[in-house]
Each structure stands twice: as C-alpha cells, then as structure tokens.
Amino acid sequence: MSKVLLGCIADDFTGATDLANNLVRAGMRAVQTIGVPAGPLDVPADAVVVALKSRTIPAAEAVAQSLDALRWLQAQGAQQIYFKYCSTFDSTAQGNIGPVTEALMDALGTDFTIATPAFPDNQRTVFKGHLFVGDVLLSDSGMRNHPLTPMTDANLVRVLQAQCARKVGLIDYKTVAAGEHAIAARIAQLRAEGVAIAVVDALANEDLLRLGPALKNLPLLTAGSGVAIALPANFGIQASARAADLPQAGGTRAVLSGSCSLATNRQVQAFIAAGRPAMNIDPLRIAAGDDVAAEALAWAAPLLAKGPVLLYSTADPQAVKSVQGQLGVDAAGALVERALAAIARGLVEAGVRQLVLAGGETSGACVQALGVAQMQIGPQIDPGVPWCWGRDGAGRPLHLTLKSGNFGADDFFSKAFTMLQ
Ligand code: ADP
Numbered sequence: 447m448s449k450v451l452l453g454c455i456a457d458d459f460t461g462a463t464d465l466a467n468n469l470v471r472a473g474m475r476a477v478q479t480i481g482v483p484a485g486p487l488d489v490p491a492d493a494v495v496v497a498l499k500s501r502t503i504p505a506a507e508a509v510a511q512s513l514d515a516l517r518w519l520q521a522q523g524a525q526q527i528y529f530k531y532c533s534t535f536d537s538t539a540q541g542n543i544g545p546v547t548e549a550l551m552d553a554l555g556t557d558f559t560i561a562t563p564a565f566p567d568n569q570r571t572v573f574k575g576h577l578f579v580g581d582v583l584l585s586d587s588g589m590r591n592h593p594l595t596p597m598t599d600a601n602l603v604r605v606l607q608a609q610c611a612r613k614v615g616l617i618d619y620k621t622v623a624a625g626e627h628a629i630a631a632r633i634a635q636l637r638a639e640g641v642a643i644a645v646v647d648a649l650a651n652e653d654l655l656r657l658g659p660a661l662k663n664l665p666l667l668t669a670g671s672g673v674a675i676a677l678p679a680n681f682g683i684q685a686s687a688r689a690a691d692l693p694q695a696g697g698t699r700a701v702l703s704g705s706c707s708l709a710t711n712r713q714v715q716a717f718i719a720a721g722r723p724a725m726n727i728d729p730l731r732i733a734a735g736d737d738v739a740a741e742a743l744a745w746a747a748p749l750l751a752k753g754p755v756l757l758y759s760t761a762d763p764q765a766v767k768s769v770q771g772q773l774g775v776d777a778a779g780a781l782v783e784r785a786l787a788a789i790a791r792g793l794v795e796a797g798v799r800q801l802v803l804a805g806g807e808t809s810g811a812c813v814q815a816l817g818v819a820q821m822q823i824g825p826q827i828d829p830g831v832p833w834c835w836g837r838d839g840a841g842r843p844l845h846l847t848l849k850s851g852n853f854g855a856d857d858f859f860s861k862a863f864t865m866l867q
Contacts, residue, residue, distance in 0.1 A: 453524025462497035508542035533670035544609025563670035564648035613640035629660035655858035692824035697799020699754035704808030707851030787815035
C-alpha cells in the first residue's frame with residue numbers, strides 16, 4: 447500500500463467531506479474515515495481525512511481526539527498534517543480551533559502555521575483578517591444566530607487570539623498577491639516577531655494557488671477546505687479529469703435535515719414547494735416523550751417507493767431560540783440529533799440506500815448511528831458537497847451526502863438525487 451501524503455483532521459463530518467471533495471478535484475485519491483480507524487488504512491489513498499465530531503465538545507476532549515487522529519495519520523506515513531475547520535470559523539469562545547491548533551503544533555514540534563477559512567468557491571473570503579460570507583461580514587451573516595456556535599466577530603485575528611496562548615498575526619492580501627517569495631518573506635518576518643499562527647487573506651482561488659507553494663514545508667496547516675486546492679501540486683499531483691466514480695446507486699431515497707442555517711431553511715422550503723413529501727420533527731414533542739422517530743418512520747414507509755422524502759427539524763432562528771430557551775441549547779441539539787439518527791437507522795432498515803444529510807452535527811450523528819466507518823469520495827453536487835459511498839455497520843452499500851448547513855443551492859435536496867440517476 448502506498449503511503450498517505452496528506453493527513454487531515456476535520457472537526458466535523460460535513461467539513462471532512464468538503465475537504466476531501468476539494469482534494470479529489472485537485473487530483474488526489476481521498477478517503478474519509480469516520481473517527482480514528484482501529485487498524486491501518488486498507489485502501490490506496492493520497493489523502494486521508496479523519497472526520498471527528500470535535501467542533502463543539504469540551505476543548506480538552508477535542509485536543510485528545512485530534513492528537514489520536516494525528517498519531518494514526520503519522521503511522522500511515524502522512525508527510526503533512528491539515529487541521530480542517532469550518533469556512534465560517536465556527537467555534538465557541540473556548541475554541542476549539544485555537545486549542546487544537548496549539549496541541550498539534552506542540553505534538554509536531556513546529557513553531558509556525560497558518561489559519562485561513564477562505565473558500566472563494568463558496569463565497570467565503572478573508573480581507574485584512576476579516577471573514578466575509580458572500581457580501582457581508584461573518585458577524586452580519588446568518589452565522590450570528592447559529593444554534594451552537596454563534597459568530598459575532600468577523601476579525602479572525604482577534605477571534606483566534608482569544609483562543610490561543612501563542613501570538614496570532616496576519617498575512618494580508620497584498621503579500622498574498624505578490625506571490626510565493628513575498629509570502630515566505632512575510633512568514634520569516636512574523637516568526638522573528640514571535641508570531642506562531644498567521645491568518646491569511648484570500649479573495650479568490652488564485653490567492654490560494656499563490657499561497658500553496660509557500661506552504662510546502664510547513665508540517666501543519668490549519669484552514670477551511672479552500673487551501674486544499676493548492677496542495678496536491680506540492681506533492682507533484684495534477685488535477686485529473688477522470689470523474690470520481692462511485693458504484694451504481696440503488697434503493698430508495700430520503701433527506702434528513704437538522705441544520706437551521708439560512709441555506710438549509712431555503713432548501714427545505716424549495717423541496718416542500720416542489721410538492722415533495724416532508725414531515726417536521728418537533729423538538730418539543732420529543733422532549734415531551736412522544737416517539738417522534740417511530741411516527742416519522744411510519745409516515746415515510748408508504749411514500750418511499752414513490753420518490754425522495756424529507757424529515758426535518760430545520761426551523762427559523764426565532765423558533766430555534768424559543769426551543770433552546772425551553773430545553774437548553776445543548777439538550778435541544780442532542781435531542782434532535784438522537785431522533786434524526788434513529789430515523790436514519792430505520793430508513794436504511796426500510797430500504798433507503800441514498801441519503802442526503804443536512805447539517806454538520808446532524809450528519810455526524812447519523813453516520814455514526816449507521817456504523818459507517820469509511821467513505822469513498824465521488825462527484826460534486828454543489829461546491830463543498832460531493833456524493834460519497836460507503837457501507838453501514840451491517841455491510842449495506844449506501845450513497846451518502848453530508849451537507850454542511852450553509853452549503854448548497856436552494857434545489858439541493860432534489861438535485862442531489864437527480865445526479866445519481
Ligand atoms: P449546521 O451545519 O447548519 O451547523 P448542525 O447539524 O451542525 O447544522 O447544527 C444544528 C444543531 O441544531 C444540531 O445540534 C441540531 O440538533 C440542532 N437543532 C436542529 N433543529 C433544531 C430546532 N428546531 N431547535 C433547536 N435546535 C435544533
């Protein structure tokens with residue numbers, strides 16, 4: 447088995463898929479594992495993305511899991527480590543981006559790394575250290591209302607510094623525009639000033655491609671998925687036109703949505719407006735002890751043969767706040783995740799083999815409940831979201847797509863299935 451070149455640690459499952467998607471599109475054979483595998487990798491891959499669910503767990507646990515993943519990736523021969531977080535820099539005041547970055551730096555014995563969530567293909571750009579989502583600052587975007595990681599400051603140097611003991615600095619767009627040598631000189635200058643982590647501006651893919659060569663010798667990179675487009679070239683790998691083929695899809699189809707992002711709210715509305723069957727999963731009813739999962743499965747059973755069905759807890763910010771006020775933020779999240787995961791298991795029992803999962807935490811809970819250990823990355827549906835293929839704990843083949851809340855066009859839930867026909 448050839449050695450893994452790039453070893454990646456992702457802090458959630460959709461983020462892992464997003465990263466693997468960019469690596470595949472840039473020519474690398476990529477495999478995503480769900481958690482840290484027990485044994486060695488048993489398929490050939492240039493890059494492996496270990497998907498953790500460590501974005502919102504206590505920082506010490508996120509650090510421990512990330513270090514576990516690091517050790518496994520090193521054992522597979524990984525030459526460079528990539529810590530992947532969300533393109534909207536999702537984190538709480540305690541982390542976990544800062545603590546995990548610093549723990550990885552300690553373990554790798556490195557004094558410098560970068561931090562950039564820029565992903566221009568998905569309208570995430572960084573200018574003078576400030577993160578923009580489309581045309582607005584992060585703090586003016588829908589992320590300010592996120593159920594678990596509300597982002598109210600767009601200044602990433604400030605946000606990251608608050609999570610780090612090491613000094614955080616900036617490589618600004620002028621330096622990036624001047625190319626590899628200017629970036630290398632700026633890195634040397636920052637190092638001399640005692641800066642250990644540099645937020646990097648990037649407004650377009652060209653910026654990331656200019657940044658790529660300057661990153662070749664850094665043991666650790668931390669970023670969203672955007673930087674990935676520039677890395678395969680550092681290993682002598684060119685983009686290949688060969689489509690990321692997956693086995694033929696079969697079975698029936700379903701969408702499970704626990705994301706409450708603006709994009710997912712639009713996708714749910716578009717699916718319903720297209721006349722497709724949809725059932726709302728109400729957190730308050732779950733909390734009251736109703737067996738909502740059983741109801742949902744009974745509702746879906748007669749519909750599945752006719753086309754895709756949607757089960758969603760997706761709600762607007764006001765409704766989410768109200769539920770959180772009554773149940774608590776974490777309790778509400780966990781309750782909904784458990785219910786959707788139980789529904790995912792029931793759907794696969796009922797013959798569903800094509801499953802769209804919307805929401806990072808949500809899809810993490812679902813693939814774990816299904817016992818999927820490893821996924822091959824296939825064709826892209828929308829930027830950041832490919833179809834994947836793997837087997838559940840019982841060995842049943844499944845086509846899965848793990849959609850990060852903010853990703854995907856309004857018709858994503860229908861378009862995804864059309865692509866597999
Ligand atoms: P995204 O990718 O949009 O961030 P996630 O699945 O990661 O989506 O996060 C959404 C969180 O909100 C999950 O923990 C989910 O269980 C929770 N949630 C989903 N629906 C509701 C709701 N109606 N009220 C409160 N919390 C909800």
